[in-house]
Amino acid sequence: MISETSLEKLKILAGAAKYDVSCASSGTQRSNTKGGIGNASAWGICHSFAEDGRCISLLKIMLSNFCIYDCAYCINRKSNDIPRTFFTPEEIANLTIEFYRRNYIEGLFLSSGVLRNPDYTMERMVTVAKLLRTEHKYNGYIHLKAIPGASEQLIADAGKWADRLSVNIEIPTENNLKLLAPDKDFRSVLEPMKIISTGILQAKEERQKYRNAPKFSPSGQSTQLIIGATNDTDRTILKLSSALYSKRDLKRVYYSGYIPVNSYDNRLPALNTPPLRREHRLYQADWLLRFYGFKANEIVNAENPNLDLELDPKVTWALRNPHLFPVDINKADPLMLLRIPGIGTHSVQLILLARKHTRLNSSHLQKMGVVMKRARFFITCNELRSQNVQELKPEIVRQLLLEKKAIGTDDAIQLKLFNPVMPALGQ
Amino acid sequence: MNVFSFDNTFEGLLTLVFDSYQQKRFPDEILSGEGSQPVLFASTNTIETDDRKAERVWNGIVKHSSEENAHRIYRVFLADLPDTPKLLVKYIRLIIDSNKNEETNFSEPVVVEFNKLHQKVCREAHRINGFVRFQKTVEGSYYASFAPMYDVLPLCIPHFRDRFADQQWIIYDLKRNYGFWYDLKNVSRVVFDDLKVNPQNGQLHSSLLADDEKLFQQLWKQYYHSICIQERKNDKVHRQLLPQRFWKYLPEKGFHSL
Numbered sequence: 210m211i212s213e214t215s216l217e218k219l220k221i222l223a224g225a226a227k228y229d230v231s232c233a234s235s236g237t238q239r240s241n242t243k244g245g246i247g248n249a250s251a252w253g254i255c256h257s258f259a260e261d262g263r264c265i266s267l268l269k270i271m272l273s274n275f276c277i278y279d280c281a282y283c284i285n286r287k288s289n290d291i292p293r294t295f296f297t298p299e300e301i302a303n304l305t306i307e308f309y310r311r312n313y314i315e316g317l318f319l320s321s322g323v324l325r326n327p328d329y330t331m332e333r334m335v336t337v338a339k340l341l342r343t344e345h346k347y348n349g350y351i352h353l354k355a356i357p358g359a360s361e362q363l364i365a366d367a368g369k370w371a372d373r374l375s376v377n378i379e380i381p382t383e384n385n386l387k388l389l390a391p392d393k394d395f396r397s398v399l400e401p402m403k404i405i406s407t408g409i410l411q412a413k414e415e416r417q418k419y420r421n422a423p424k425f426s427p428s429g430q431s432t433q434l435i436i437g438a439t440n441d442t443d444r445t446i447l448k449l450s451s452a453l454y455s456k457r458d459l460k461r462v463y464y465s466g467y468i469p470v471n472s473y474d475n476r477l478p479a480l481n482t483p484p485l486r487r488e489h490r491l492y493q494a495d496w497l498l499r500f501y502g503f504k505a506n507e508i509v510n511a512e513n514p515n516l517d518l519e520l521d522p523k524v525t526w527a528l529r530n531p532h533l534f535p536v537d538i539n540k541a542d543p544l545m546l547l548r549i550p551g552i553g554t555h556s557v558q559l560i561l562l563a564r565k566h567t568r569l570n571s572s573h574l575q576k577m578g579v580v581m582k583r584a585r586f587f588i589t590c591n592e593l594r595s596q597n598v599q600e601l602k603p604e605i606v607r608q609l610l611l612e613k614k615a616i617g618t619d620d621a622i623q624l625k626l627f628n629p630v631m632p633a634l635g636q
Numbered sequence: 637m638n639v640f641s642f643d644n645t646f647e648g649l650l651t652l653v654f655d656s657y658q659q660k661r662f663p664d665e666i667l668s669g670e671g672s673q674p675v676l677f678a679s680t681n682t683i684e685t686d687d688r689k690a691e692r693v694w695n696g697i698v699k700h701s702s703e704e705n706a707h708r709i710y711r712v713f714l715a716d717l718p719d720t721p722k723l724l725v726k727y728i729r730l731i732i733d734s735n736k737n738e739e740t741n742f743s744e745p746v747v748v749e750f751n752k753l754h755q756k757v758c759r760e761a762h763r764i765n766g767f768v769r770f771q772k773t774v775e776g777s778y779y780a781s782f783a784p785m786y787d788v789l790p791l792c793i794p795h796f797r798d799r800f801a802d803q804q805w806i807i808y809d810l811k812r813n814y815g816f817w818y819d820l821k822n823v824s825r826v827v828f829d830d831l832k833v834n835p836q837n838g839q840l841h842s843s844l845l846a847d848d849e850k851l852f853q854q855l856w857k858q859y860y861h862s863i864c865i866q867e868r869k870n871d872k873v874h875r876q877l878l879p880q881r882f883w884k885y886l887p888e889k890g891f892h893s894l
């Protein structure tokens with residue numbers, strides 16, 4: 210079982226899993242059962258932070274890094290000559306429990322390279338989840354990666370034990386996927402997604418009728434897209450995300466700036482550093498889709514197929530639509546308040562509550578966390594106002610905002626990105 | 637100048653509010669802790685904690701605002717900073733003296749200050765929920781110690797009690813020298829006089845640790861380093877999210893704060 214030799218295996222299999230960005234364990238509320246261990250807390254908890262600034266909440270690991278496929282962007286592709294190993298399902302279950310009891314983790318995030326065939330692999334993964342839930346009476350969080358091409362029955366089994374299932378799309382268009390991952394196609398990825406979303410929907414309906422009907426992947430499904438490995442535009446990416454949110458009811462789409470792990474492969478672009486800034490802008494745009502009531506075509510369109518790397522997407526949208534501003538803080542409806550640059554969801558809540566008491570002025574706004582140096586061009590409040598975007602013209606405002614930002618933005622960017630609690634866009 | 641002193645309990649603070657209203661005299665200065673302060677002021681008004689008075693003030697707060705607001709006041713009290721009692725008295729007066737519910741009136745500086753501190757206390761409690769590291773003992777129970785910035789253990793206990801319901805555990809605040817012990821049924825407050833714990837890293841003496849404890853600490857440390865993407869290293873953010881003051885208690889940091 211677990212011994213000194215596990216150290217080396219852990220090193221390889223955690224190292225192999227690290228490029229999967231999903232860190233969230235939030236979204237499920239599962240209470241402990243009598244005599245059992247663990248619960249899932251709705252907010253998710255970060256148990257540590259890696260030196261790259263990412264939250265560590267799960268034991269994110271691969272069952273095996275042997276793989277019969279040869280995806281160009283993946284460190285574990287079969288043509289790479291790297292150390293390979295695997296854990297048995299019992300070992301993974303054990304490690305999870307021991308880490309969990311010491312409060313190192315919120316739960317398990319298990320993926321795997323494809324061993325023999327998709328079904329064989331998926332079956333072993335399901336075994337881990339089943340062991341944890343039955344033998345160990347474990348009620349903590351479990352996220353399983355569905356293996357593209359696995360049978361419907363196995364995916365249905367996985368959904369019974371796991372809190373979340375995900376299938377990574379990785380490459381946003383079919384052509385580019387075929388180019389980089391010849392063993393996969395859109396169908397093998399989208400089919401499991403469809404099975405999962407149908408399963409989730411059915412289970413929800415059942416549970417409305419019978420309180421004790423079994424849950425199915427209760428914390429939903431998510432996926433990951435790799436950014437910058439292909440020539441796909443942000444417009445293509447965001448349209449895909451917004452379709453996934455609305456049609457497949459996904460909980461999250463994660464964006465992962467491409468890290469050149471196989472630089473010898475000339476189907477891939479030569480990059481010196483991962484496109485972190487673009488990745489960050491996509492996350493901001495994603496917040497706008499999910500929490501701010503924006504539509505994908507408001508953020509990117511045919512004339513502007515890519516996000517502005519210099520300014521956040523809410524600001525760029527506002528500068529393209531000066532006729533909607535300035536907005537009166539004391540009167541505007543919540544949806545319009547959300548669209549003001551420099552004002553986040555939290556500030557909107559505070560403004561709505563506070564303006565019942567007093568007419569708000571800029572010093573109130575500042576105390577509520579509104580970023581005035583951005584917001585001031587787009588609002589009027591109860592006092593002498595500064596010049597707004599209409600009077601100054603969008604181009605000038607853009608310049609003014611860029612000057613203000615000249616210093617040290619990259620760190621701030623990362624911080625917000627991995628802040629697990631509040632959507633921080635525009636704050 | 638009105639100087640009040642109280643026993644540094646939450647009930648004591650609420651009693652202080654009650655007495656101030658009764659005497660129509662409100663504190664300019666508040667001393668806390670039992671007799672530990674030198675008497676700098678001639679006429680210190682020493683509050684006798686009275687649970688019934690405290691309850692009346694609690695109910696008053698609930699009536700003038702909300703139950704949640706009363707709980708928030710308790711959480712802010714746990715900030716355990718020298719100026720917290722004064723801030724709270726000011727806040728409670730604002731709530732009680734008004735006919736409207738003032739808890740959401742963010743145009744009042746004291747409401748803003750109160751909520752900021754509340755957020756800090758909650759954040760610390762949330763961090764402790766995540767950063768507590770249990771060590772398995774020879775007896776099969778689990779022990780953790782920490783030194784939280786604010787007195788937040790009471791806020792964390794329900795979470796640990798629910799999550800770790802099938803294991804015995806102790807979580808100990810080394811800074812305030814008290815902790816909580818769960819015996820599979822109840823949680824009780826404990827104070828140890830001769831704790832066999834290294835105050836530098838919160839680790840139990842090795843004779844008390846289970847055989848495989850060191851192995852799992854090593855595995856966790858290995859995991860921690862393997863999961864980091866070198867190409868994305870970001871020391872500044874790392875330190876912001878995982879402040880150095882926690883490092884010495886974390887196996888993955890090698891129990892070093894430097």
Ligand code: SF4
Pocket residue numbers: 276277278279280283284285286287321322323390
């Ligand atoms: S199937 Fe998965 S593990 Fe295998 S090469 Fe492709 S991405 Fe990598």
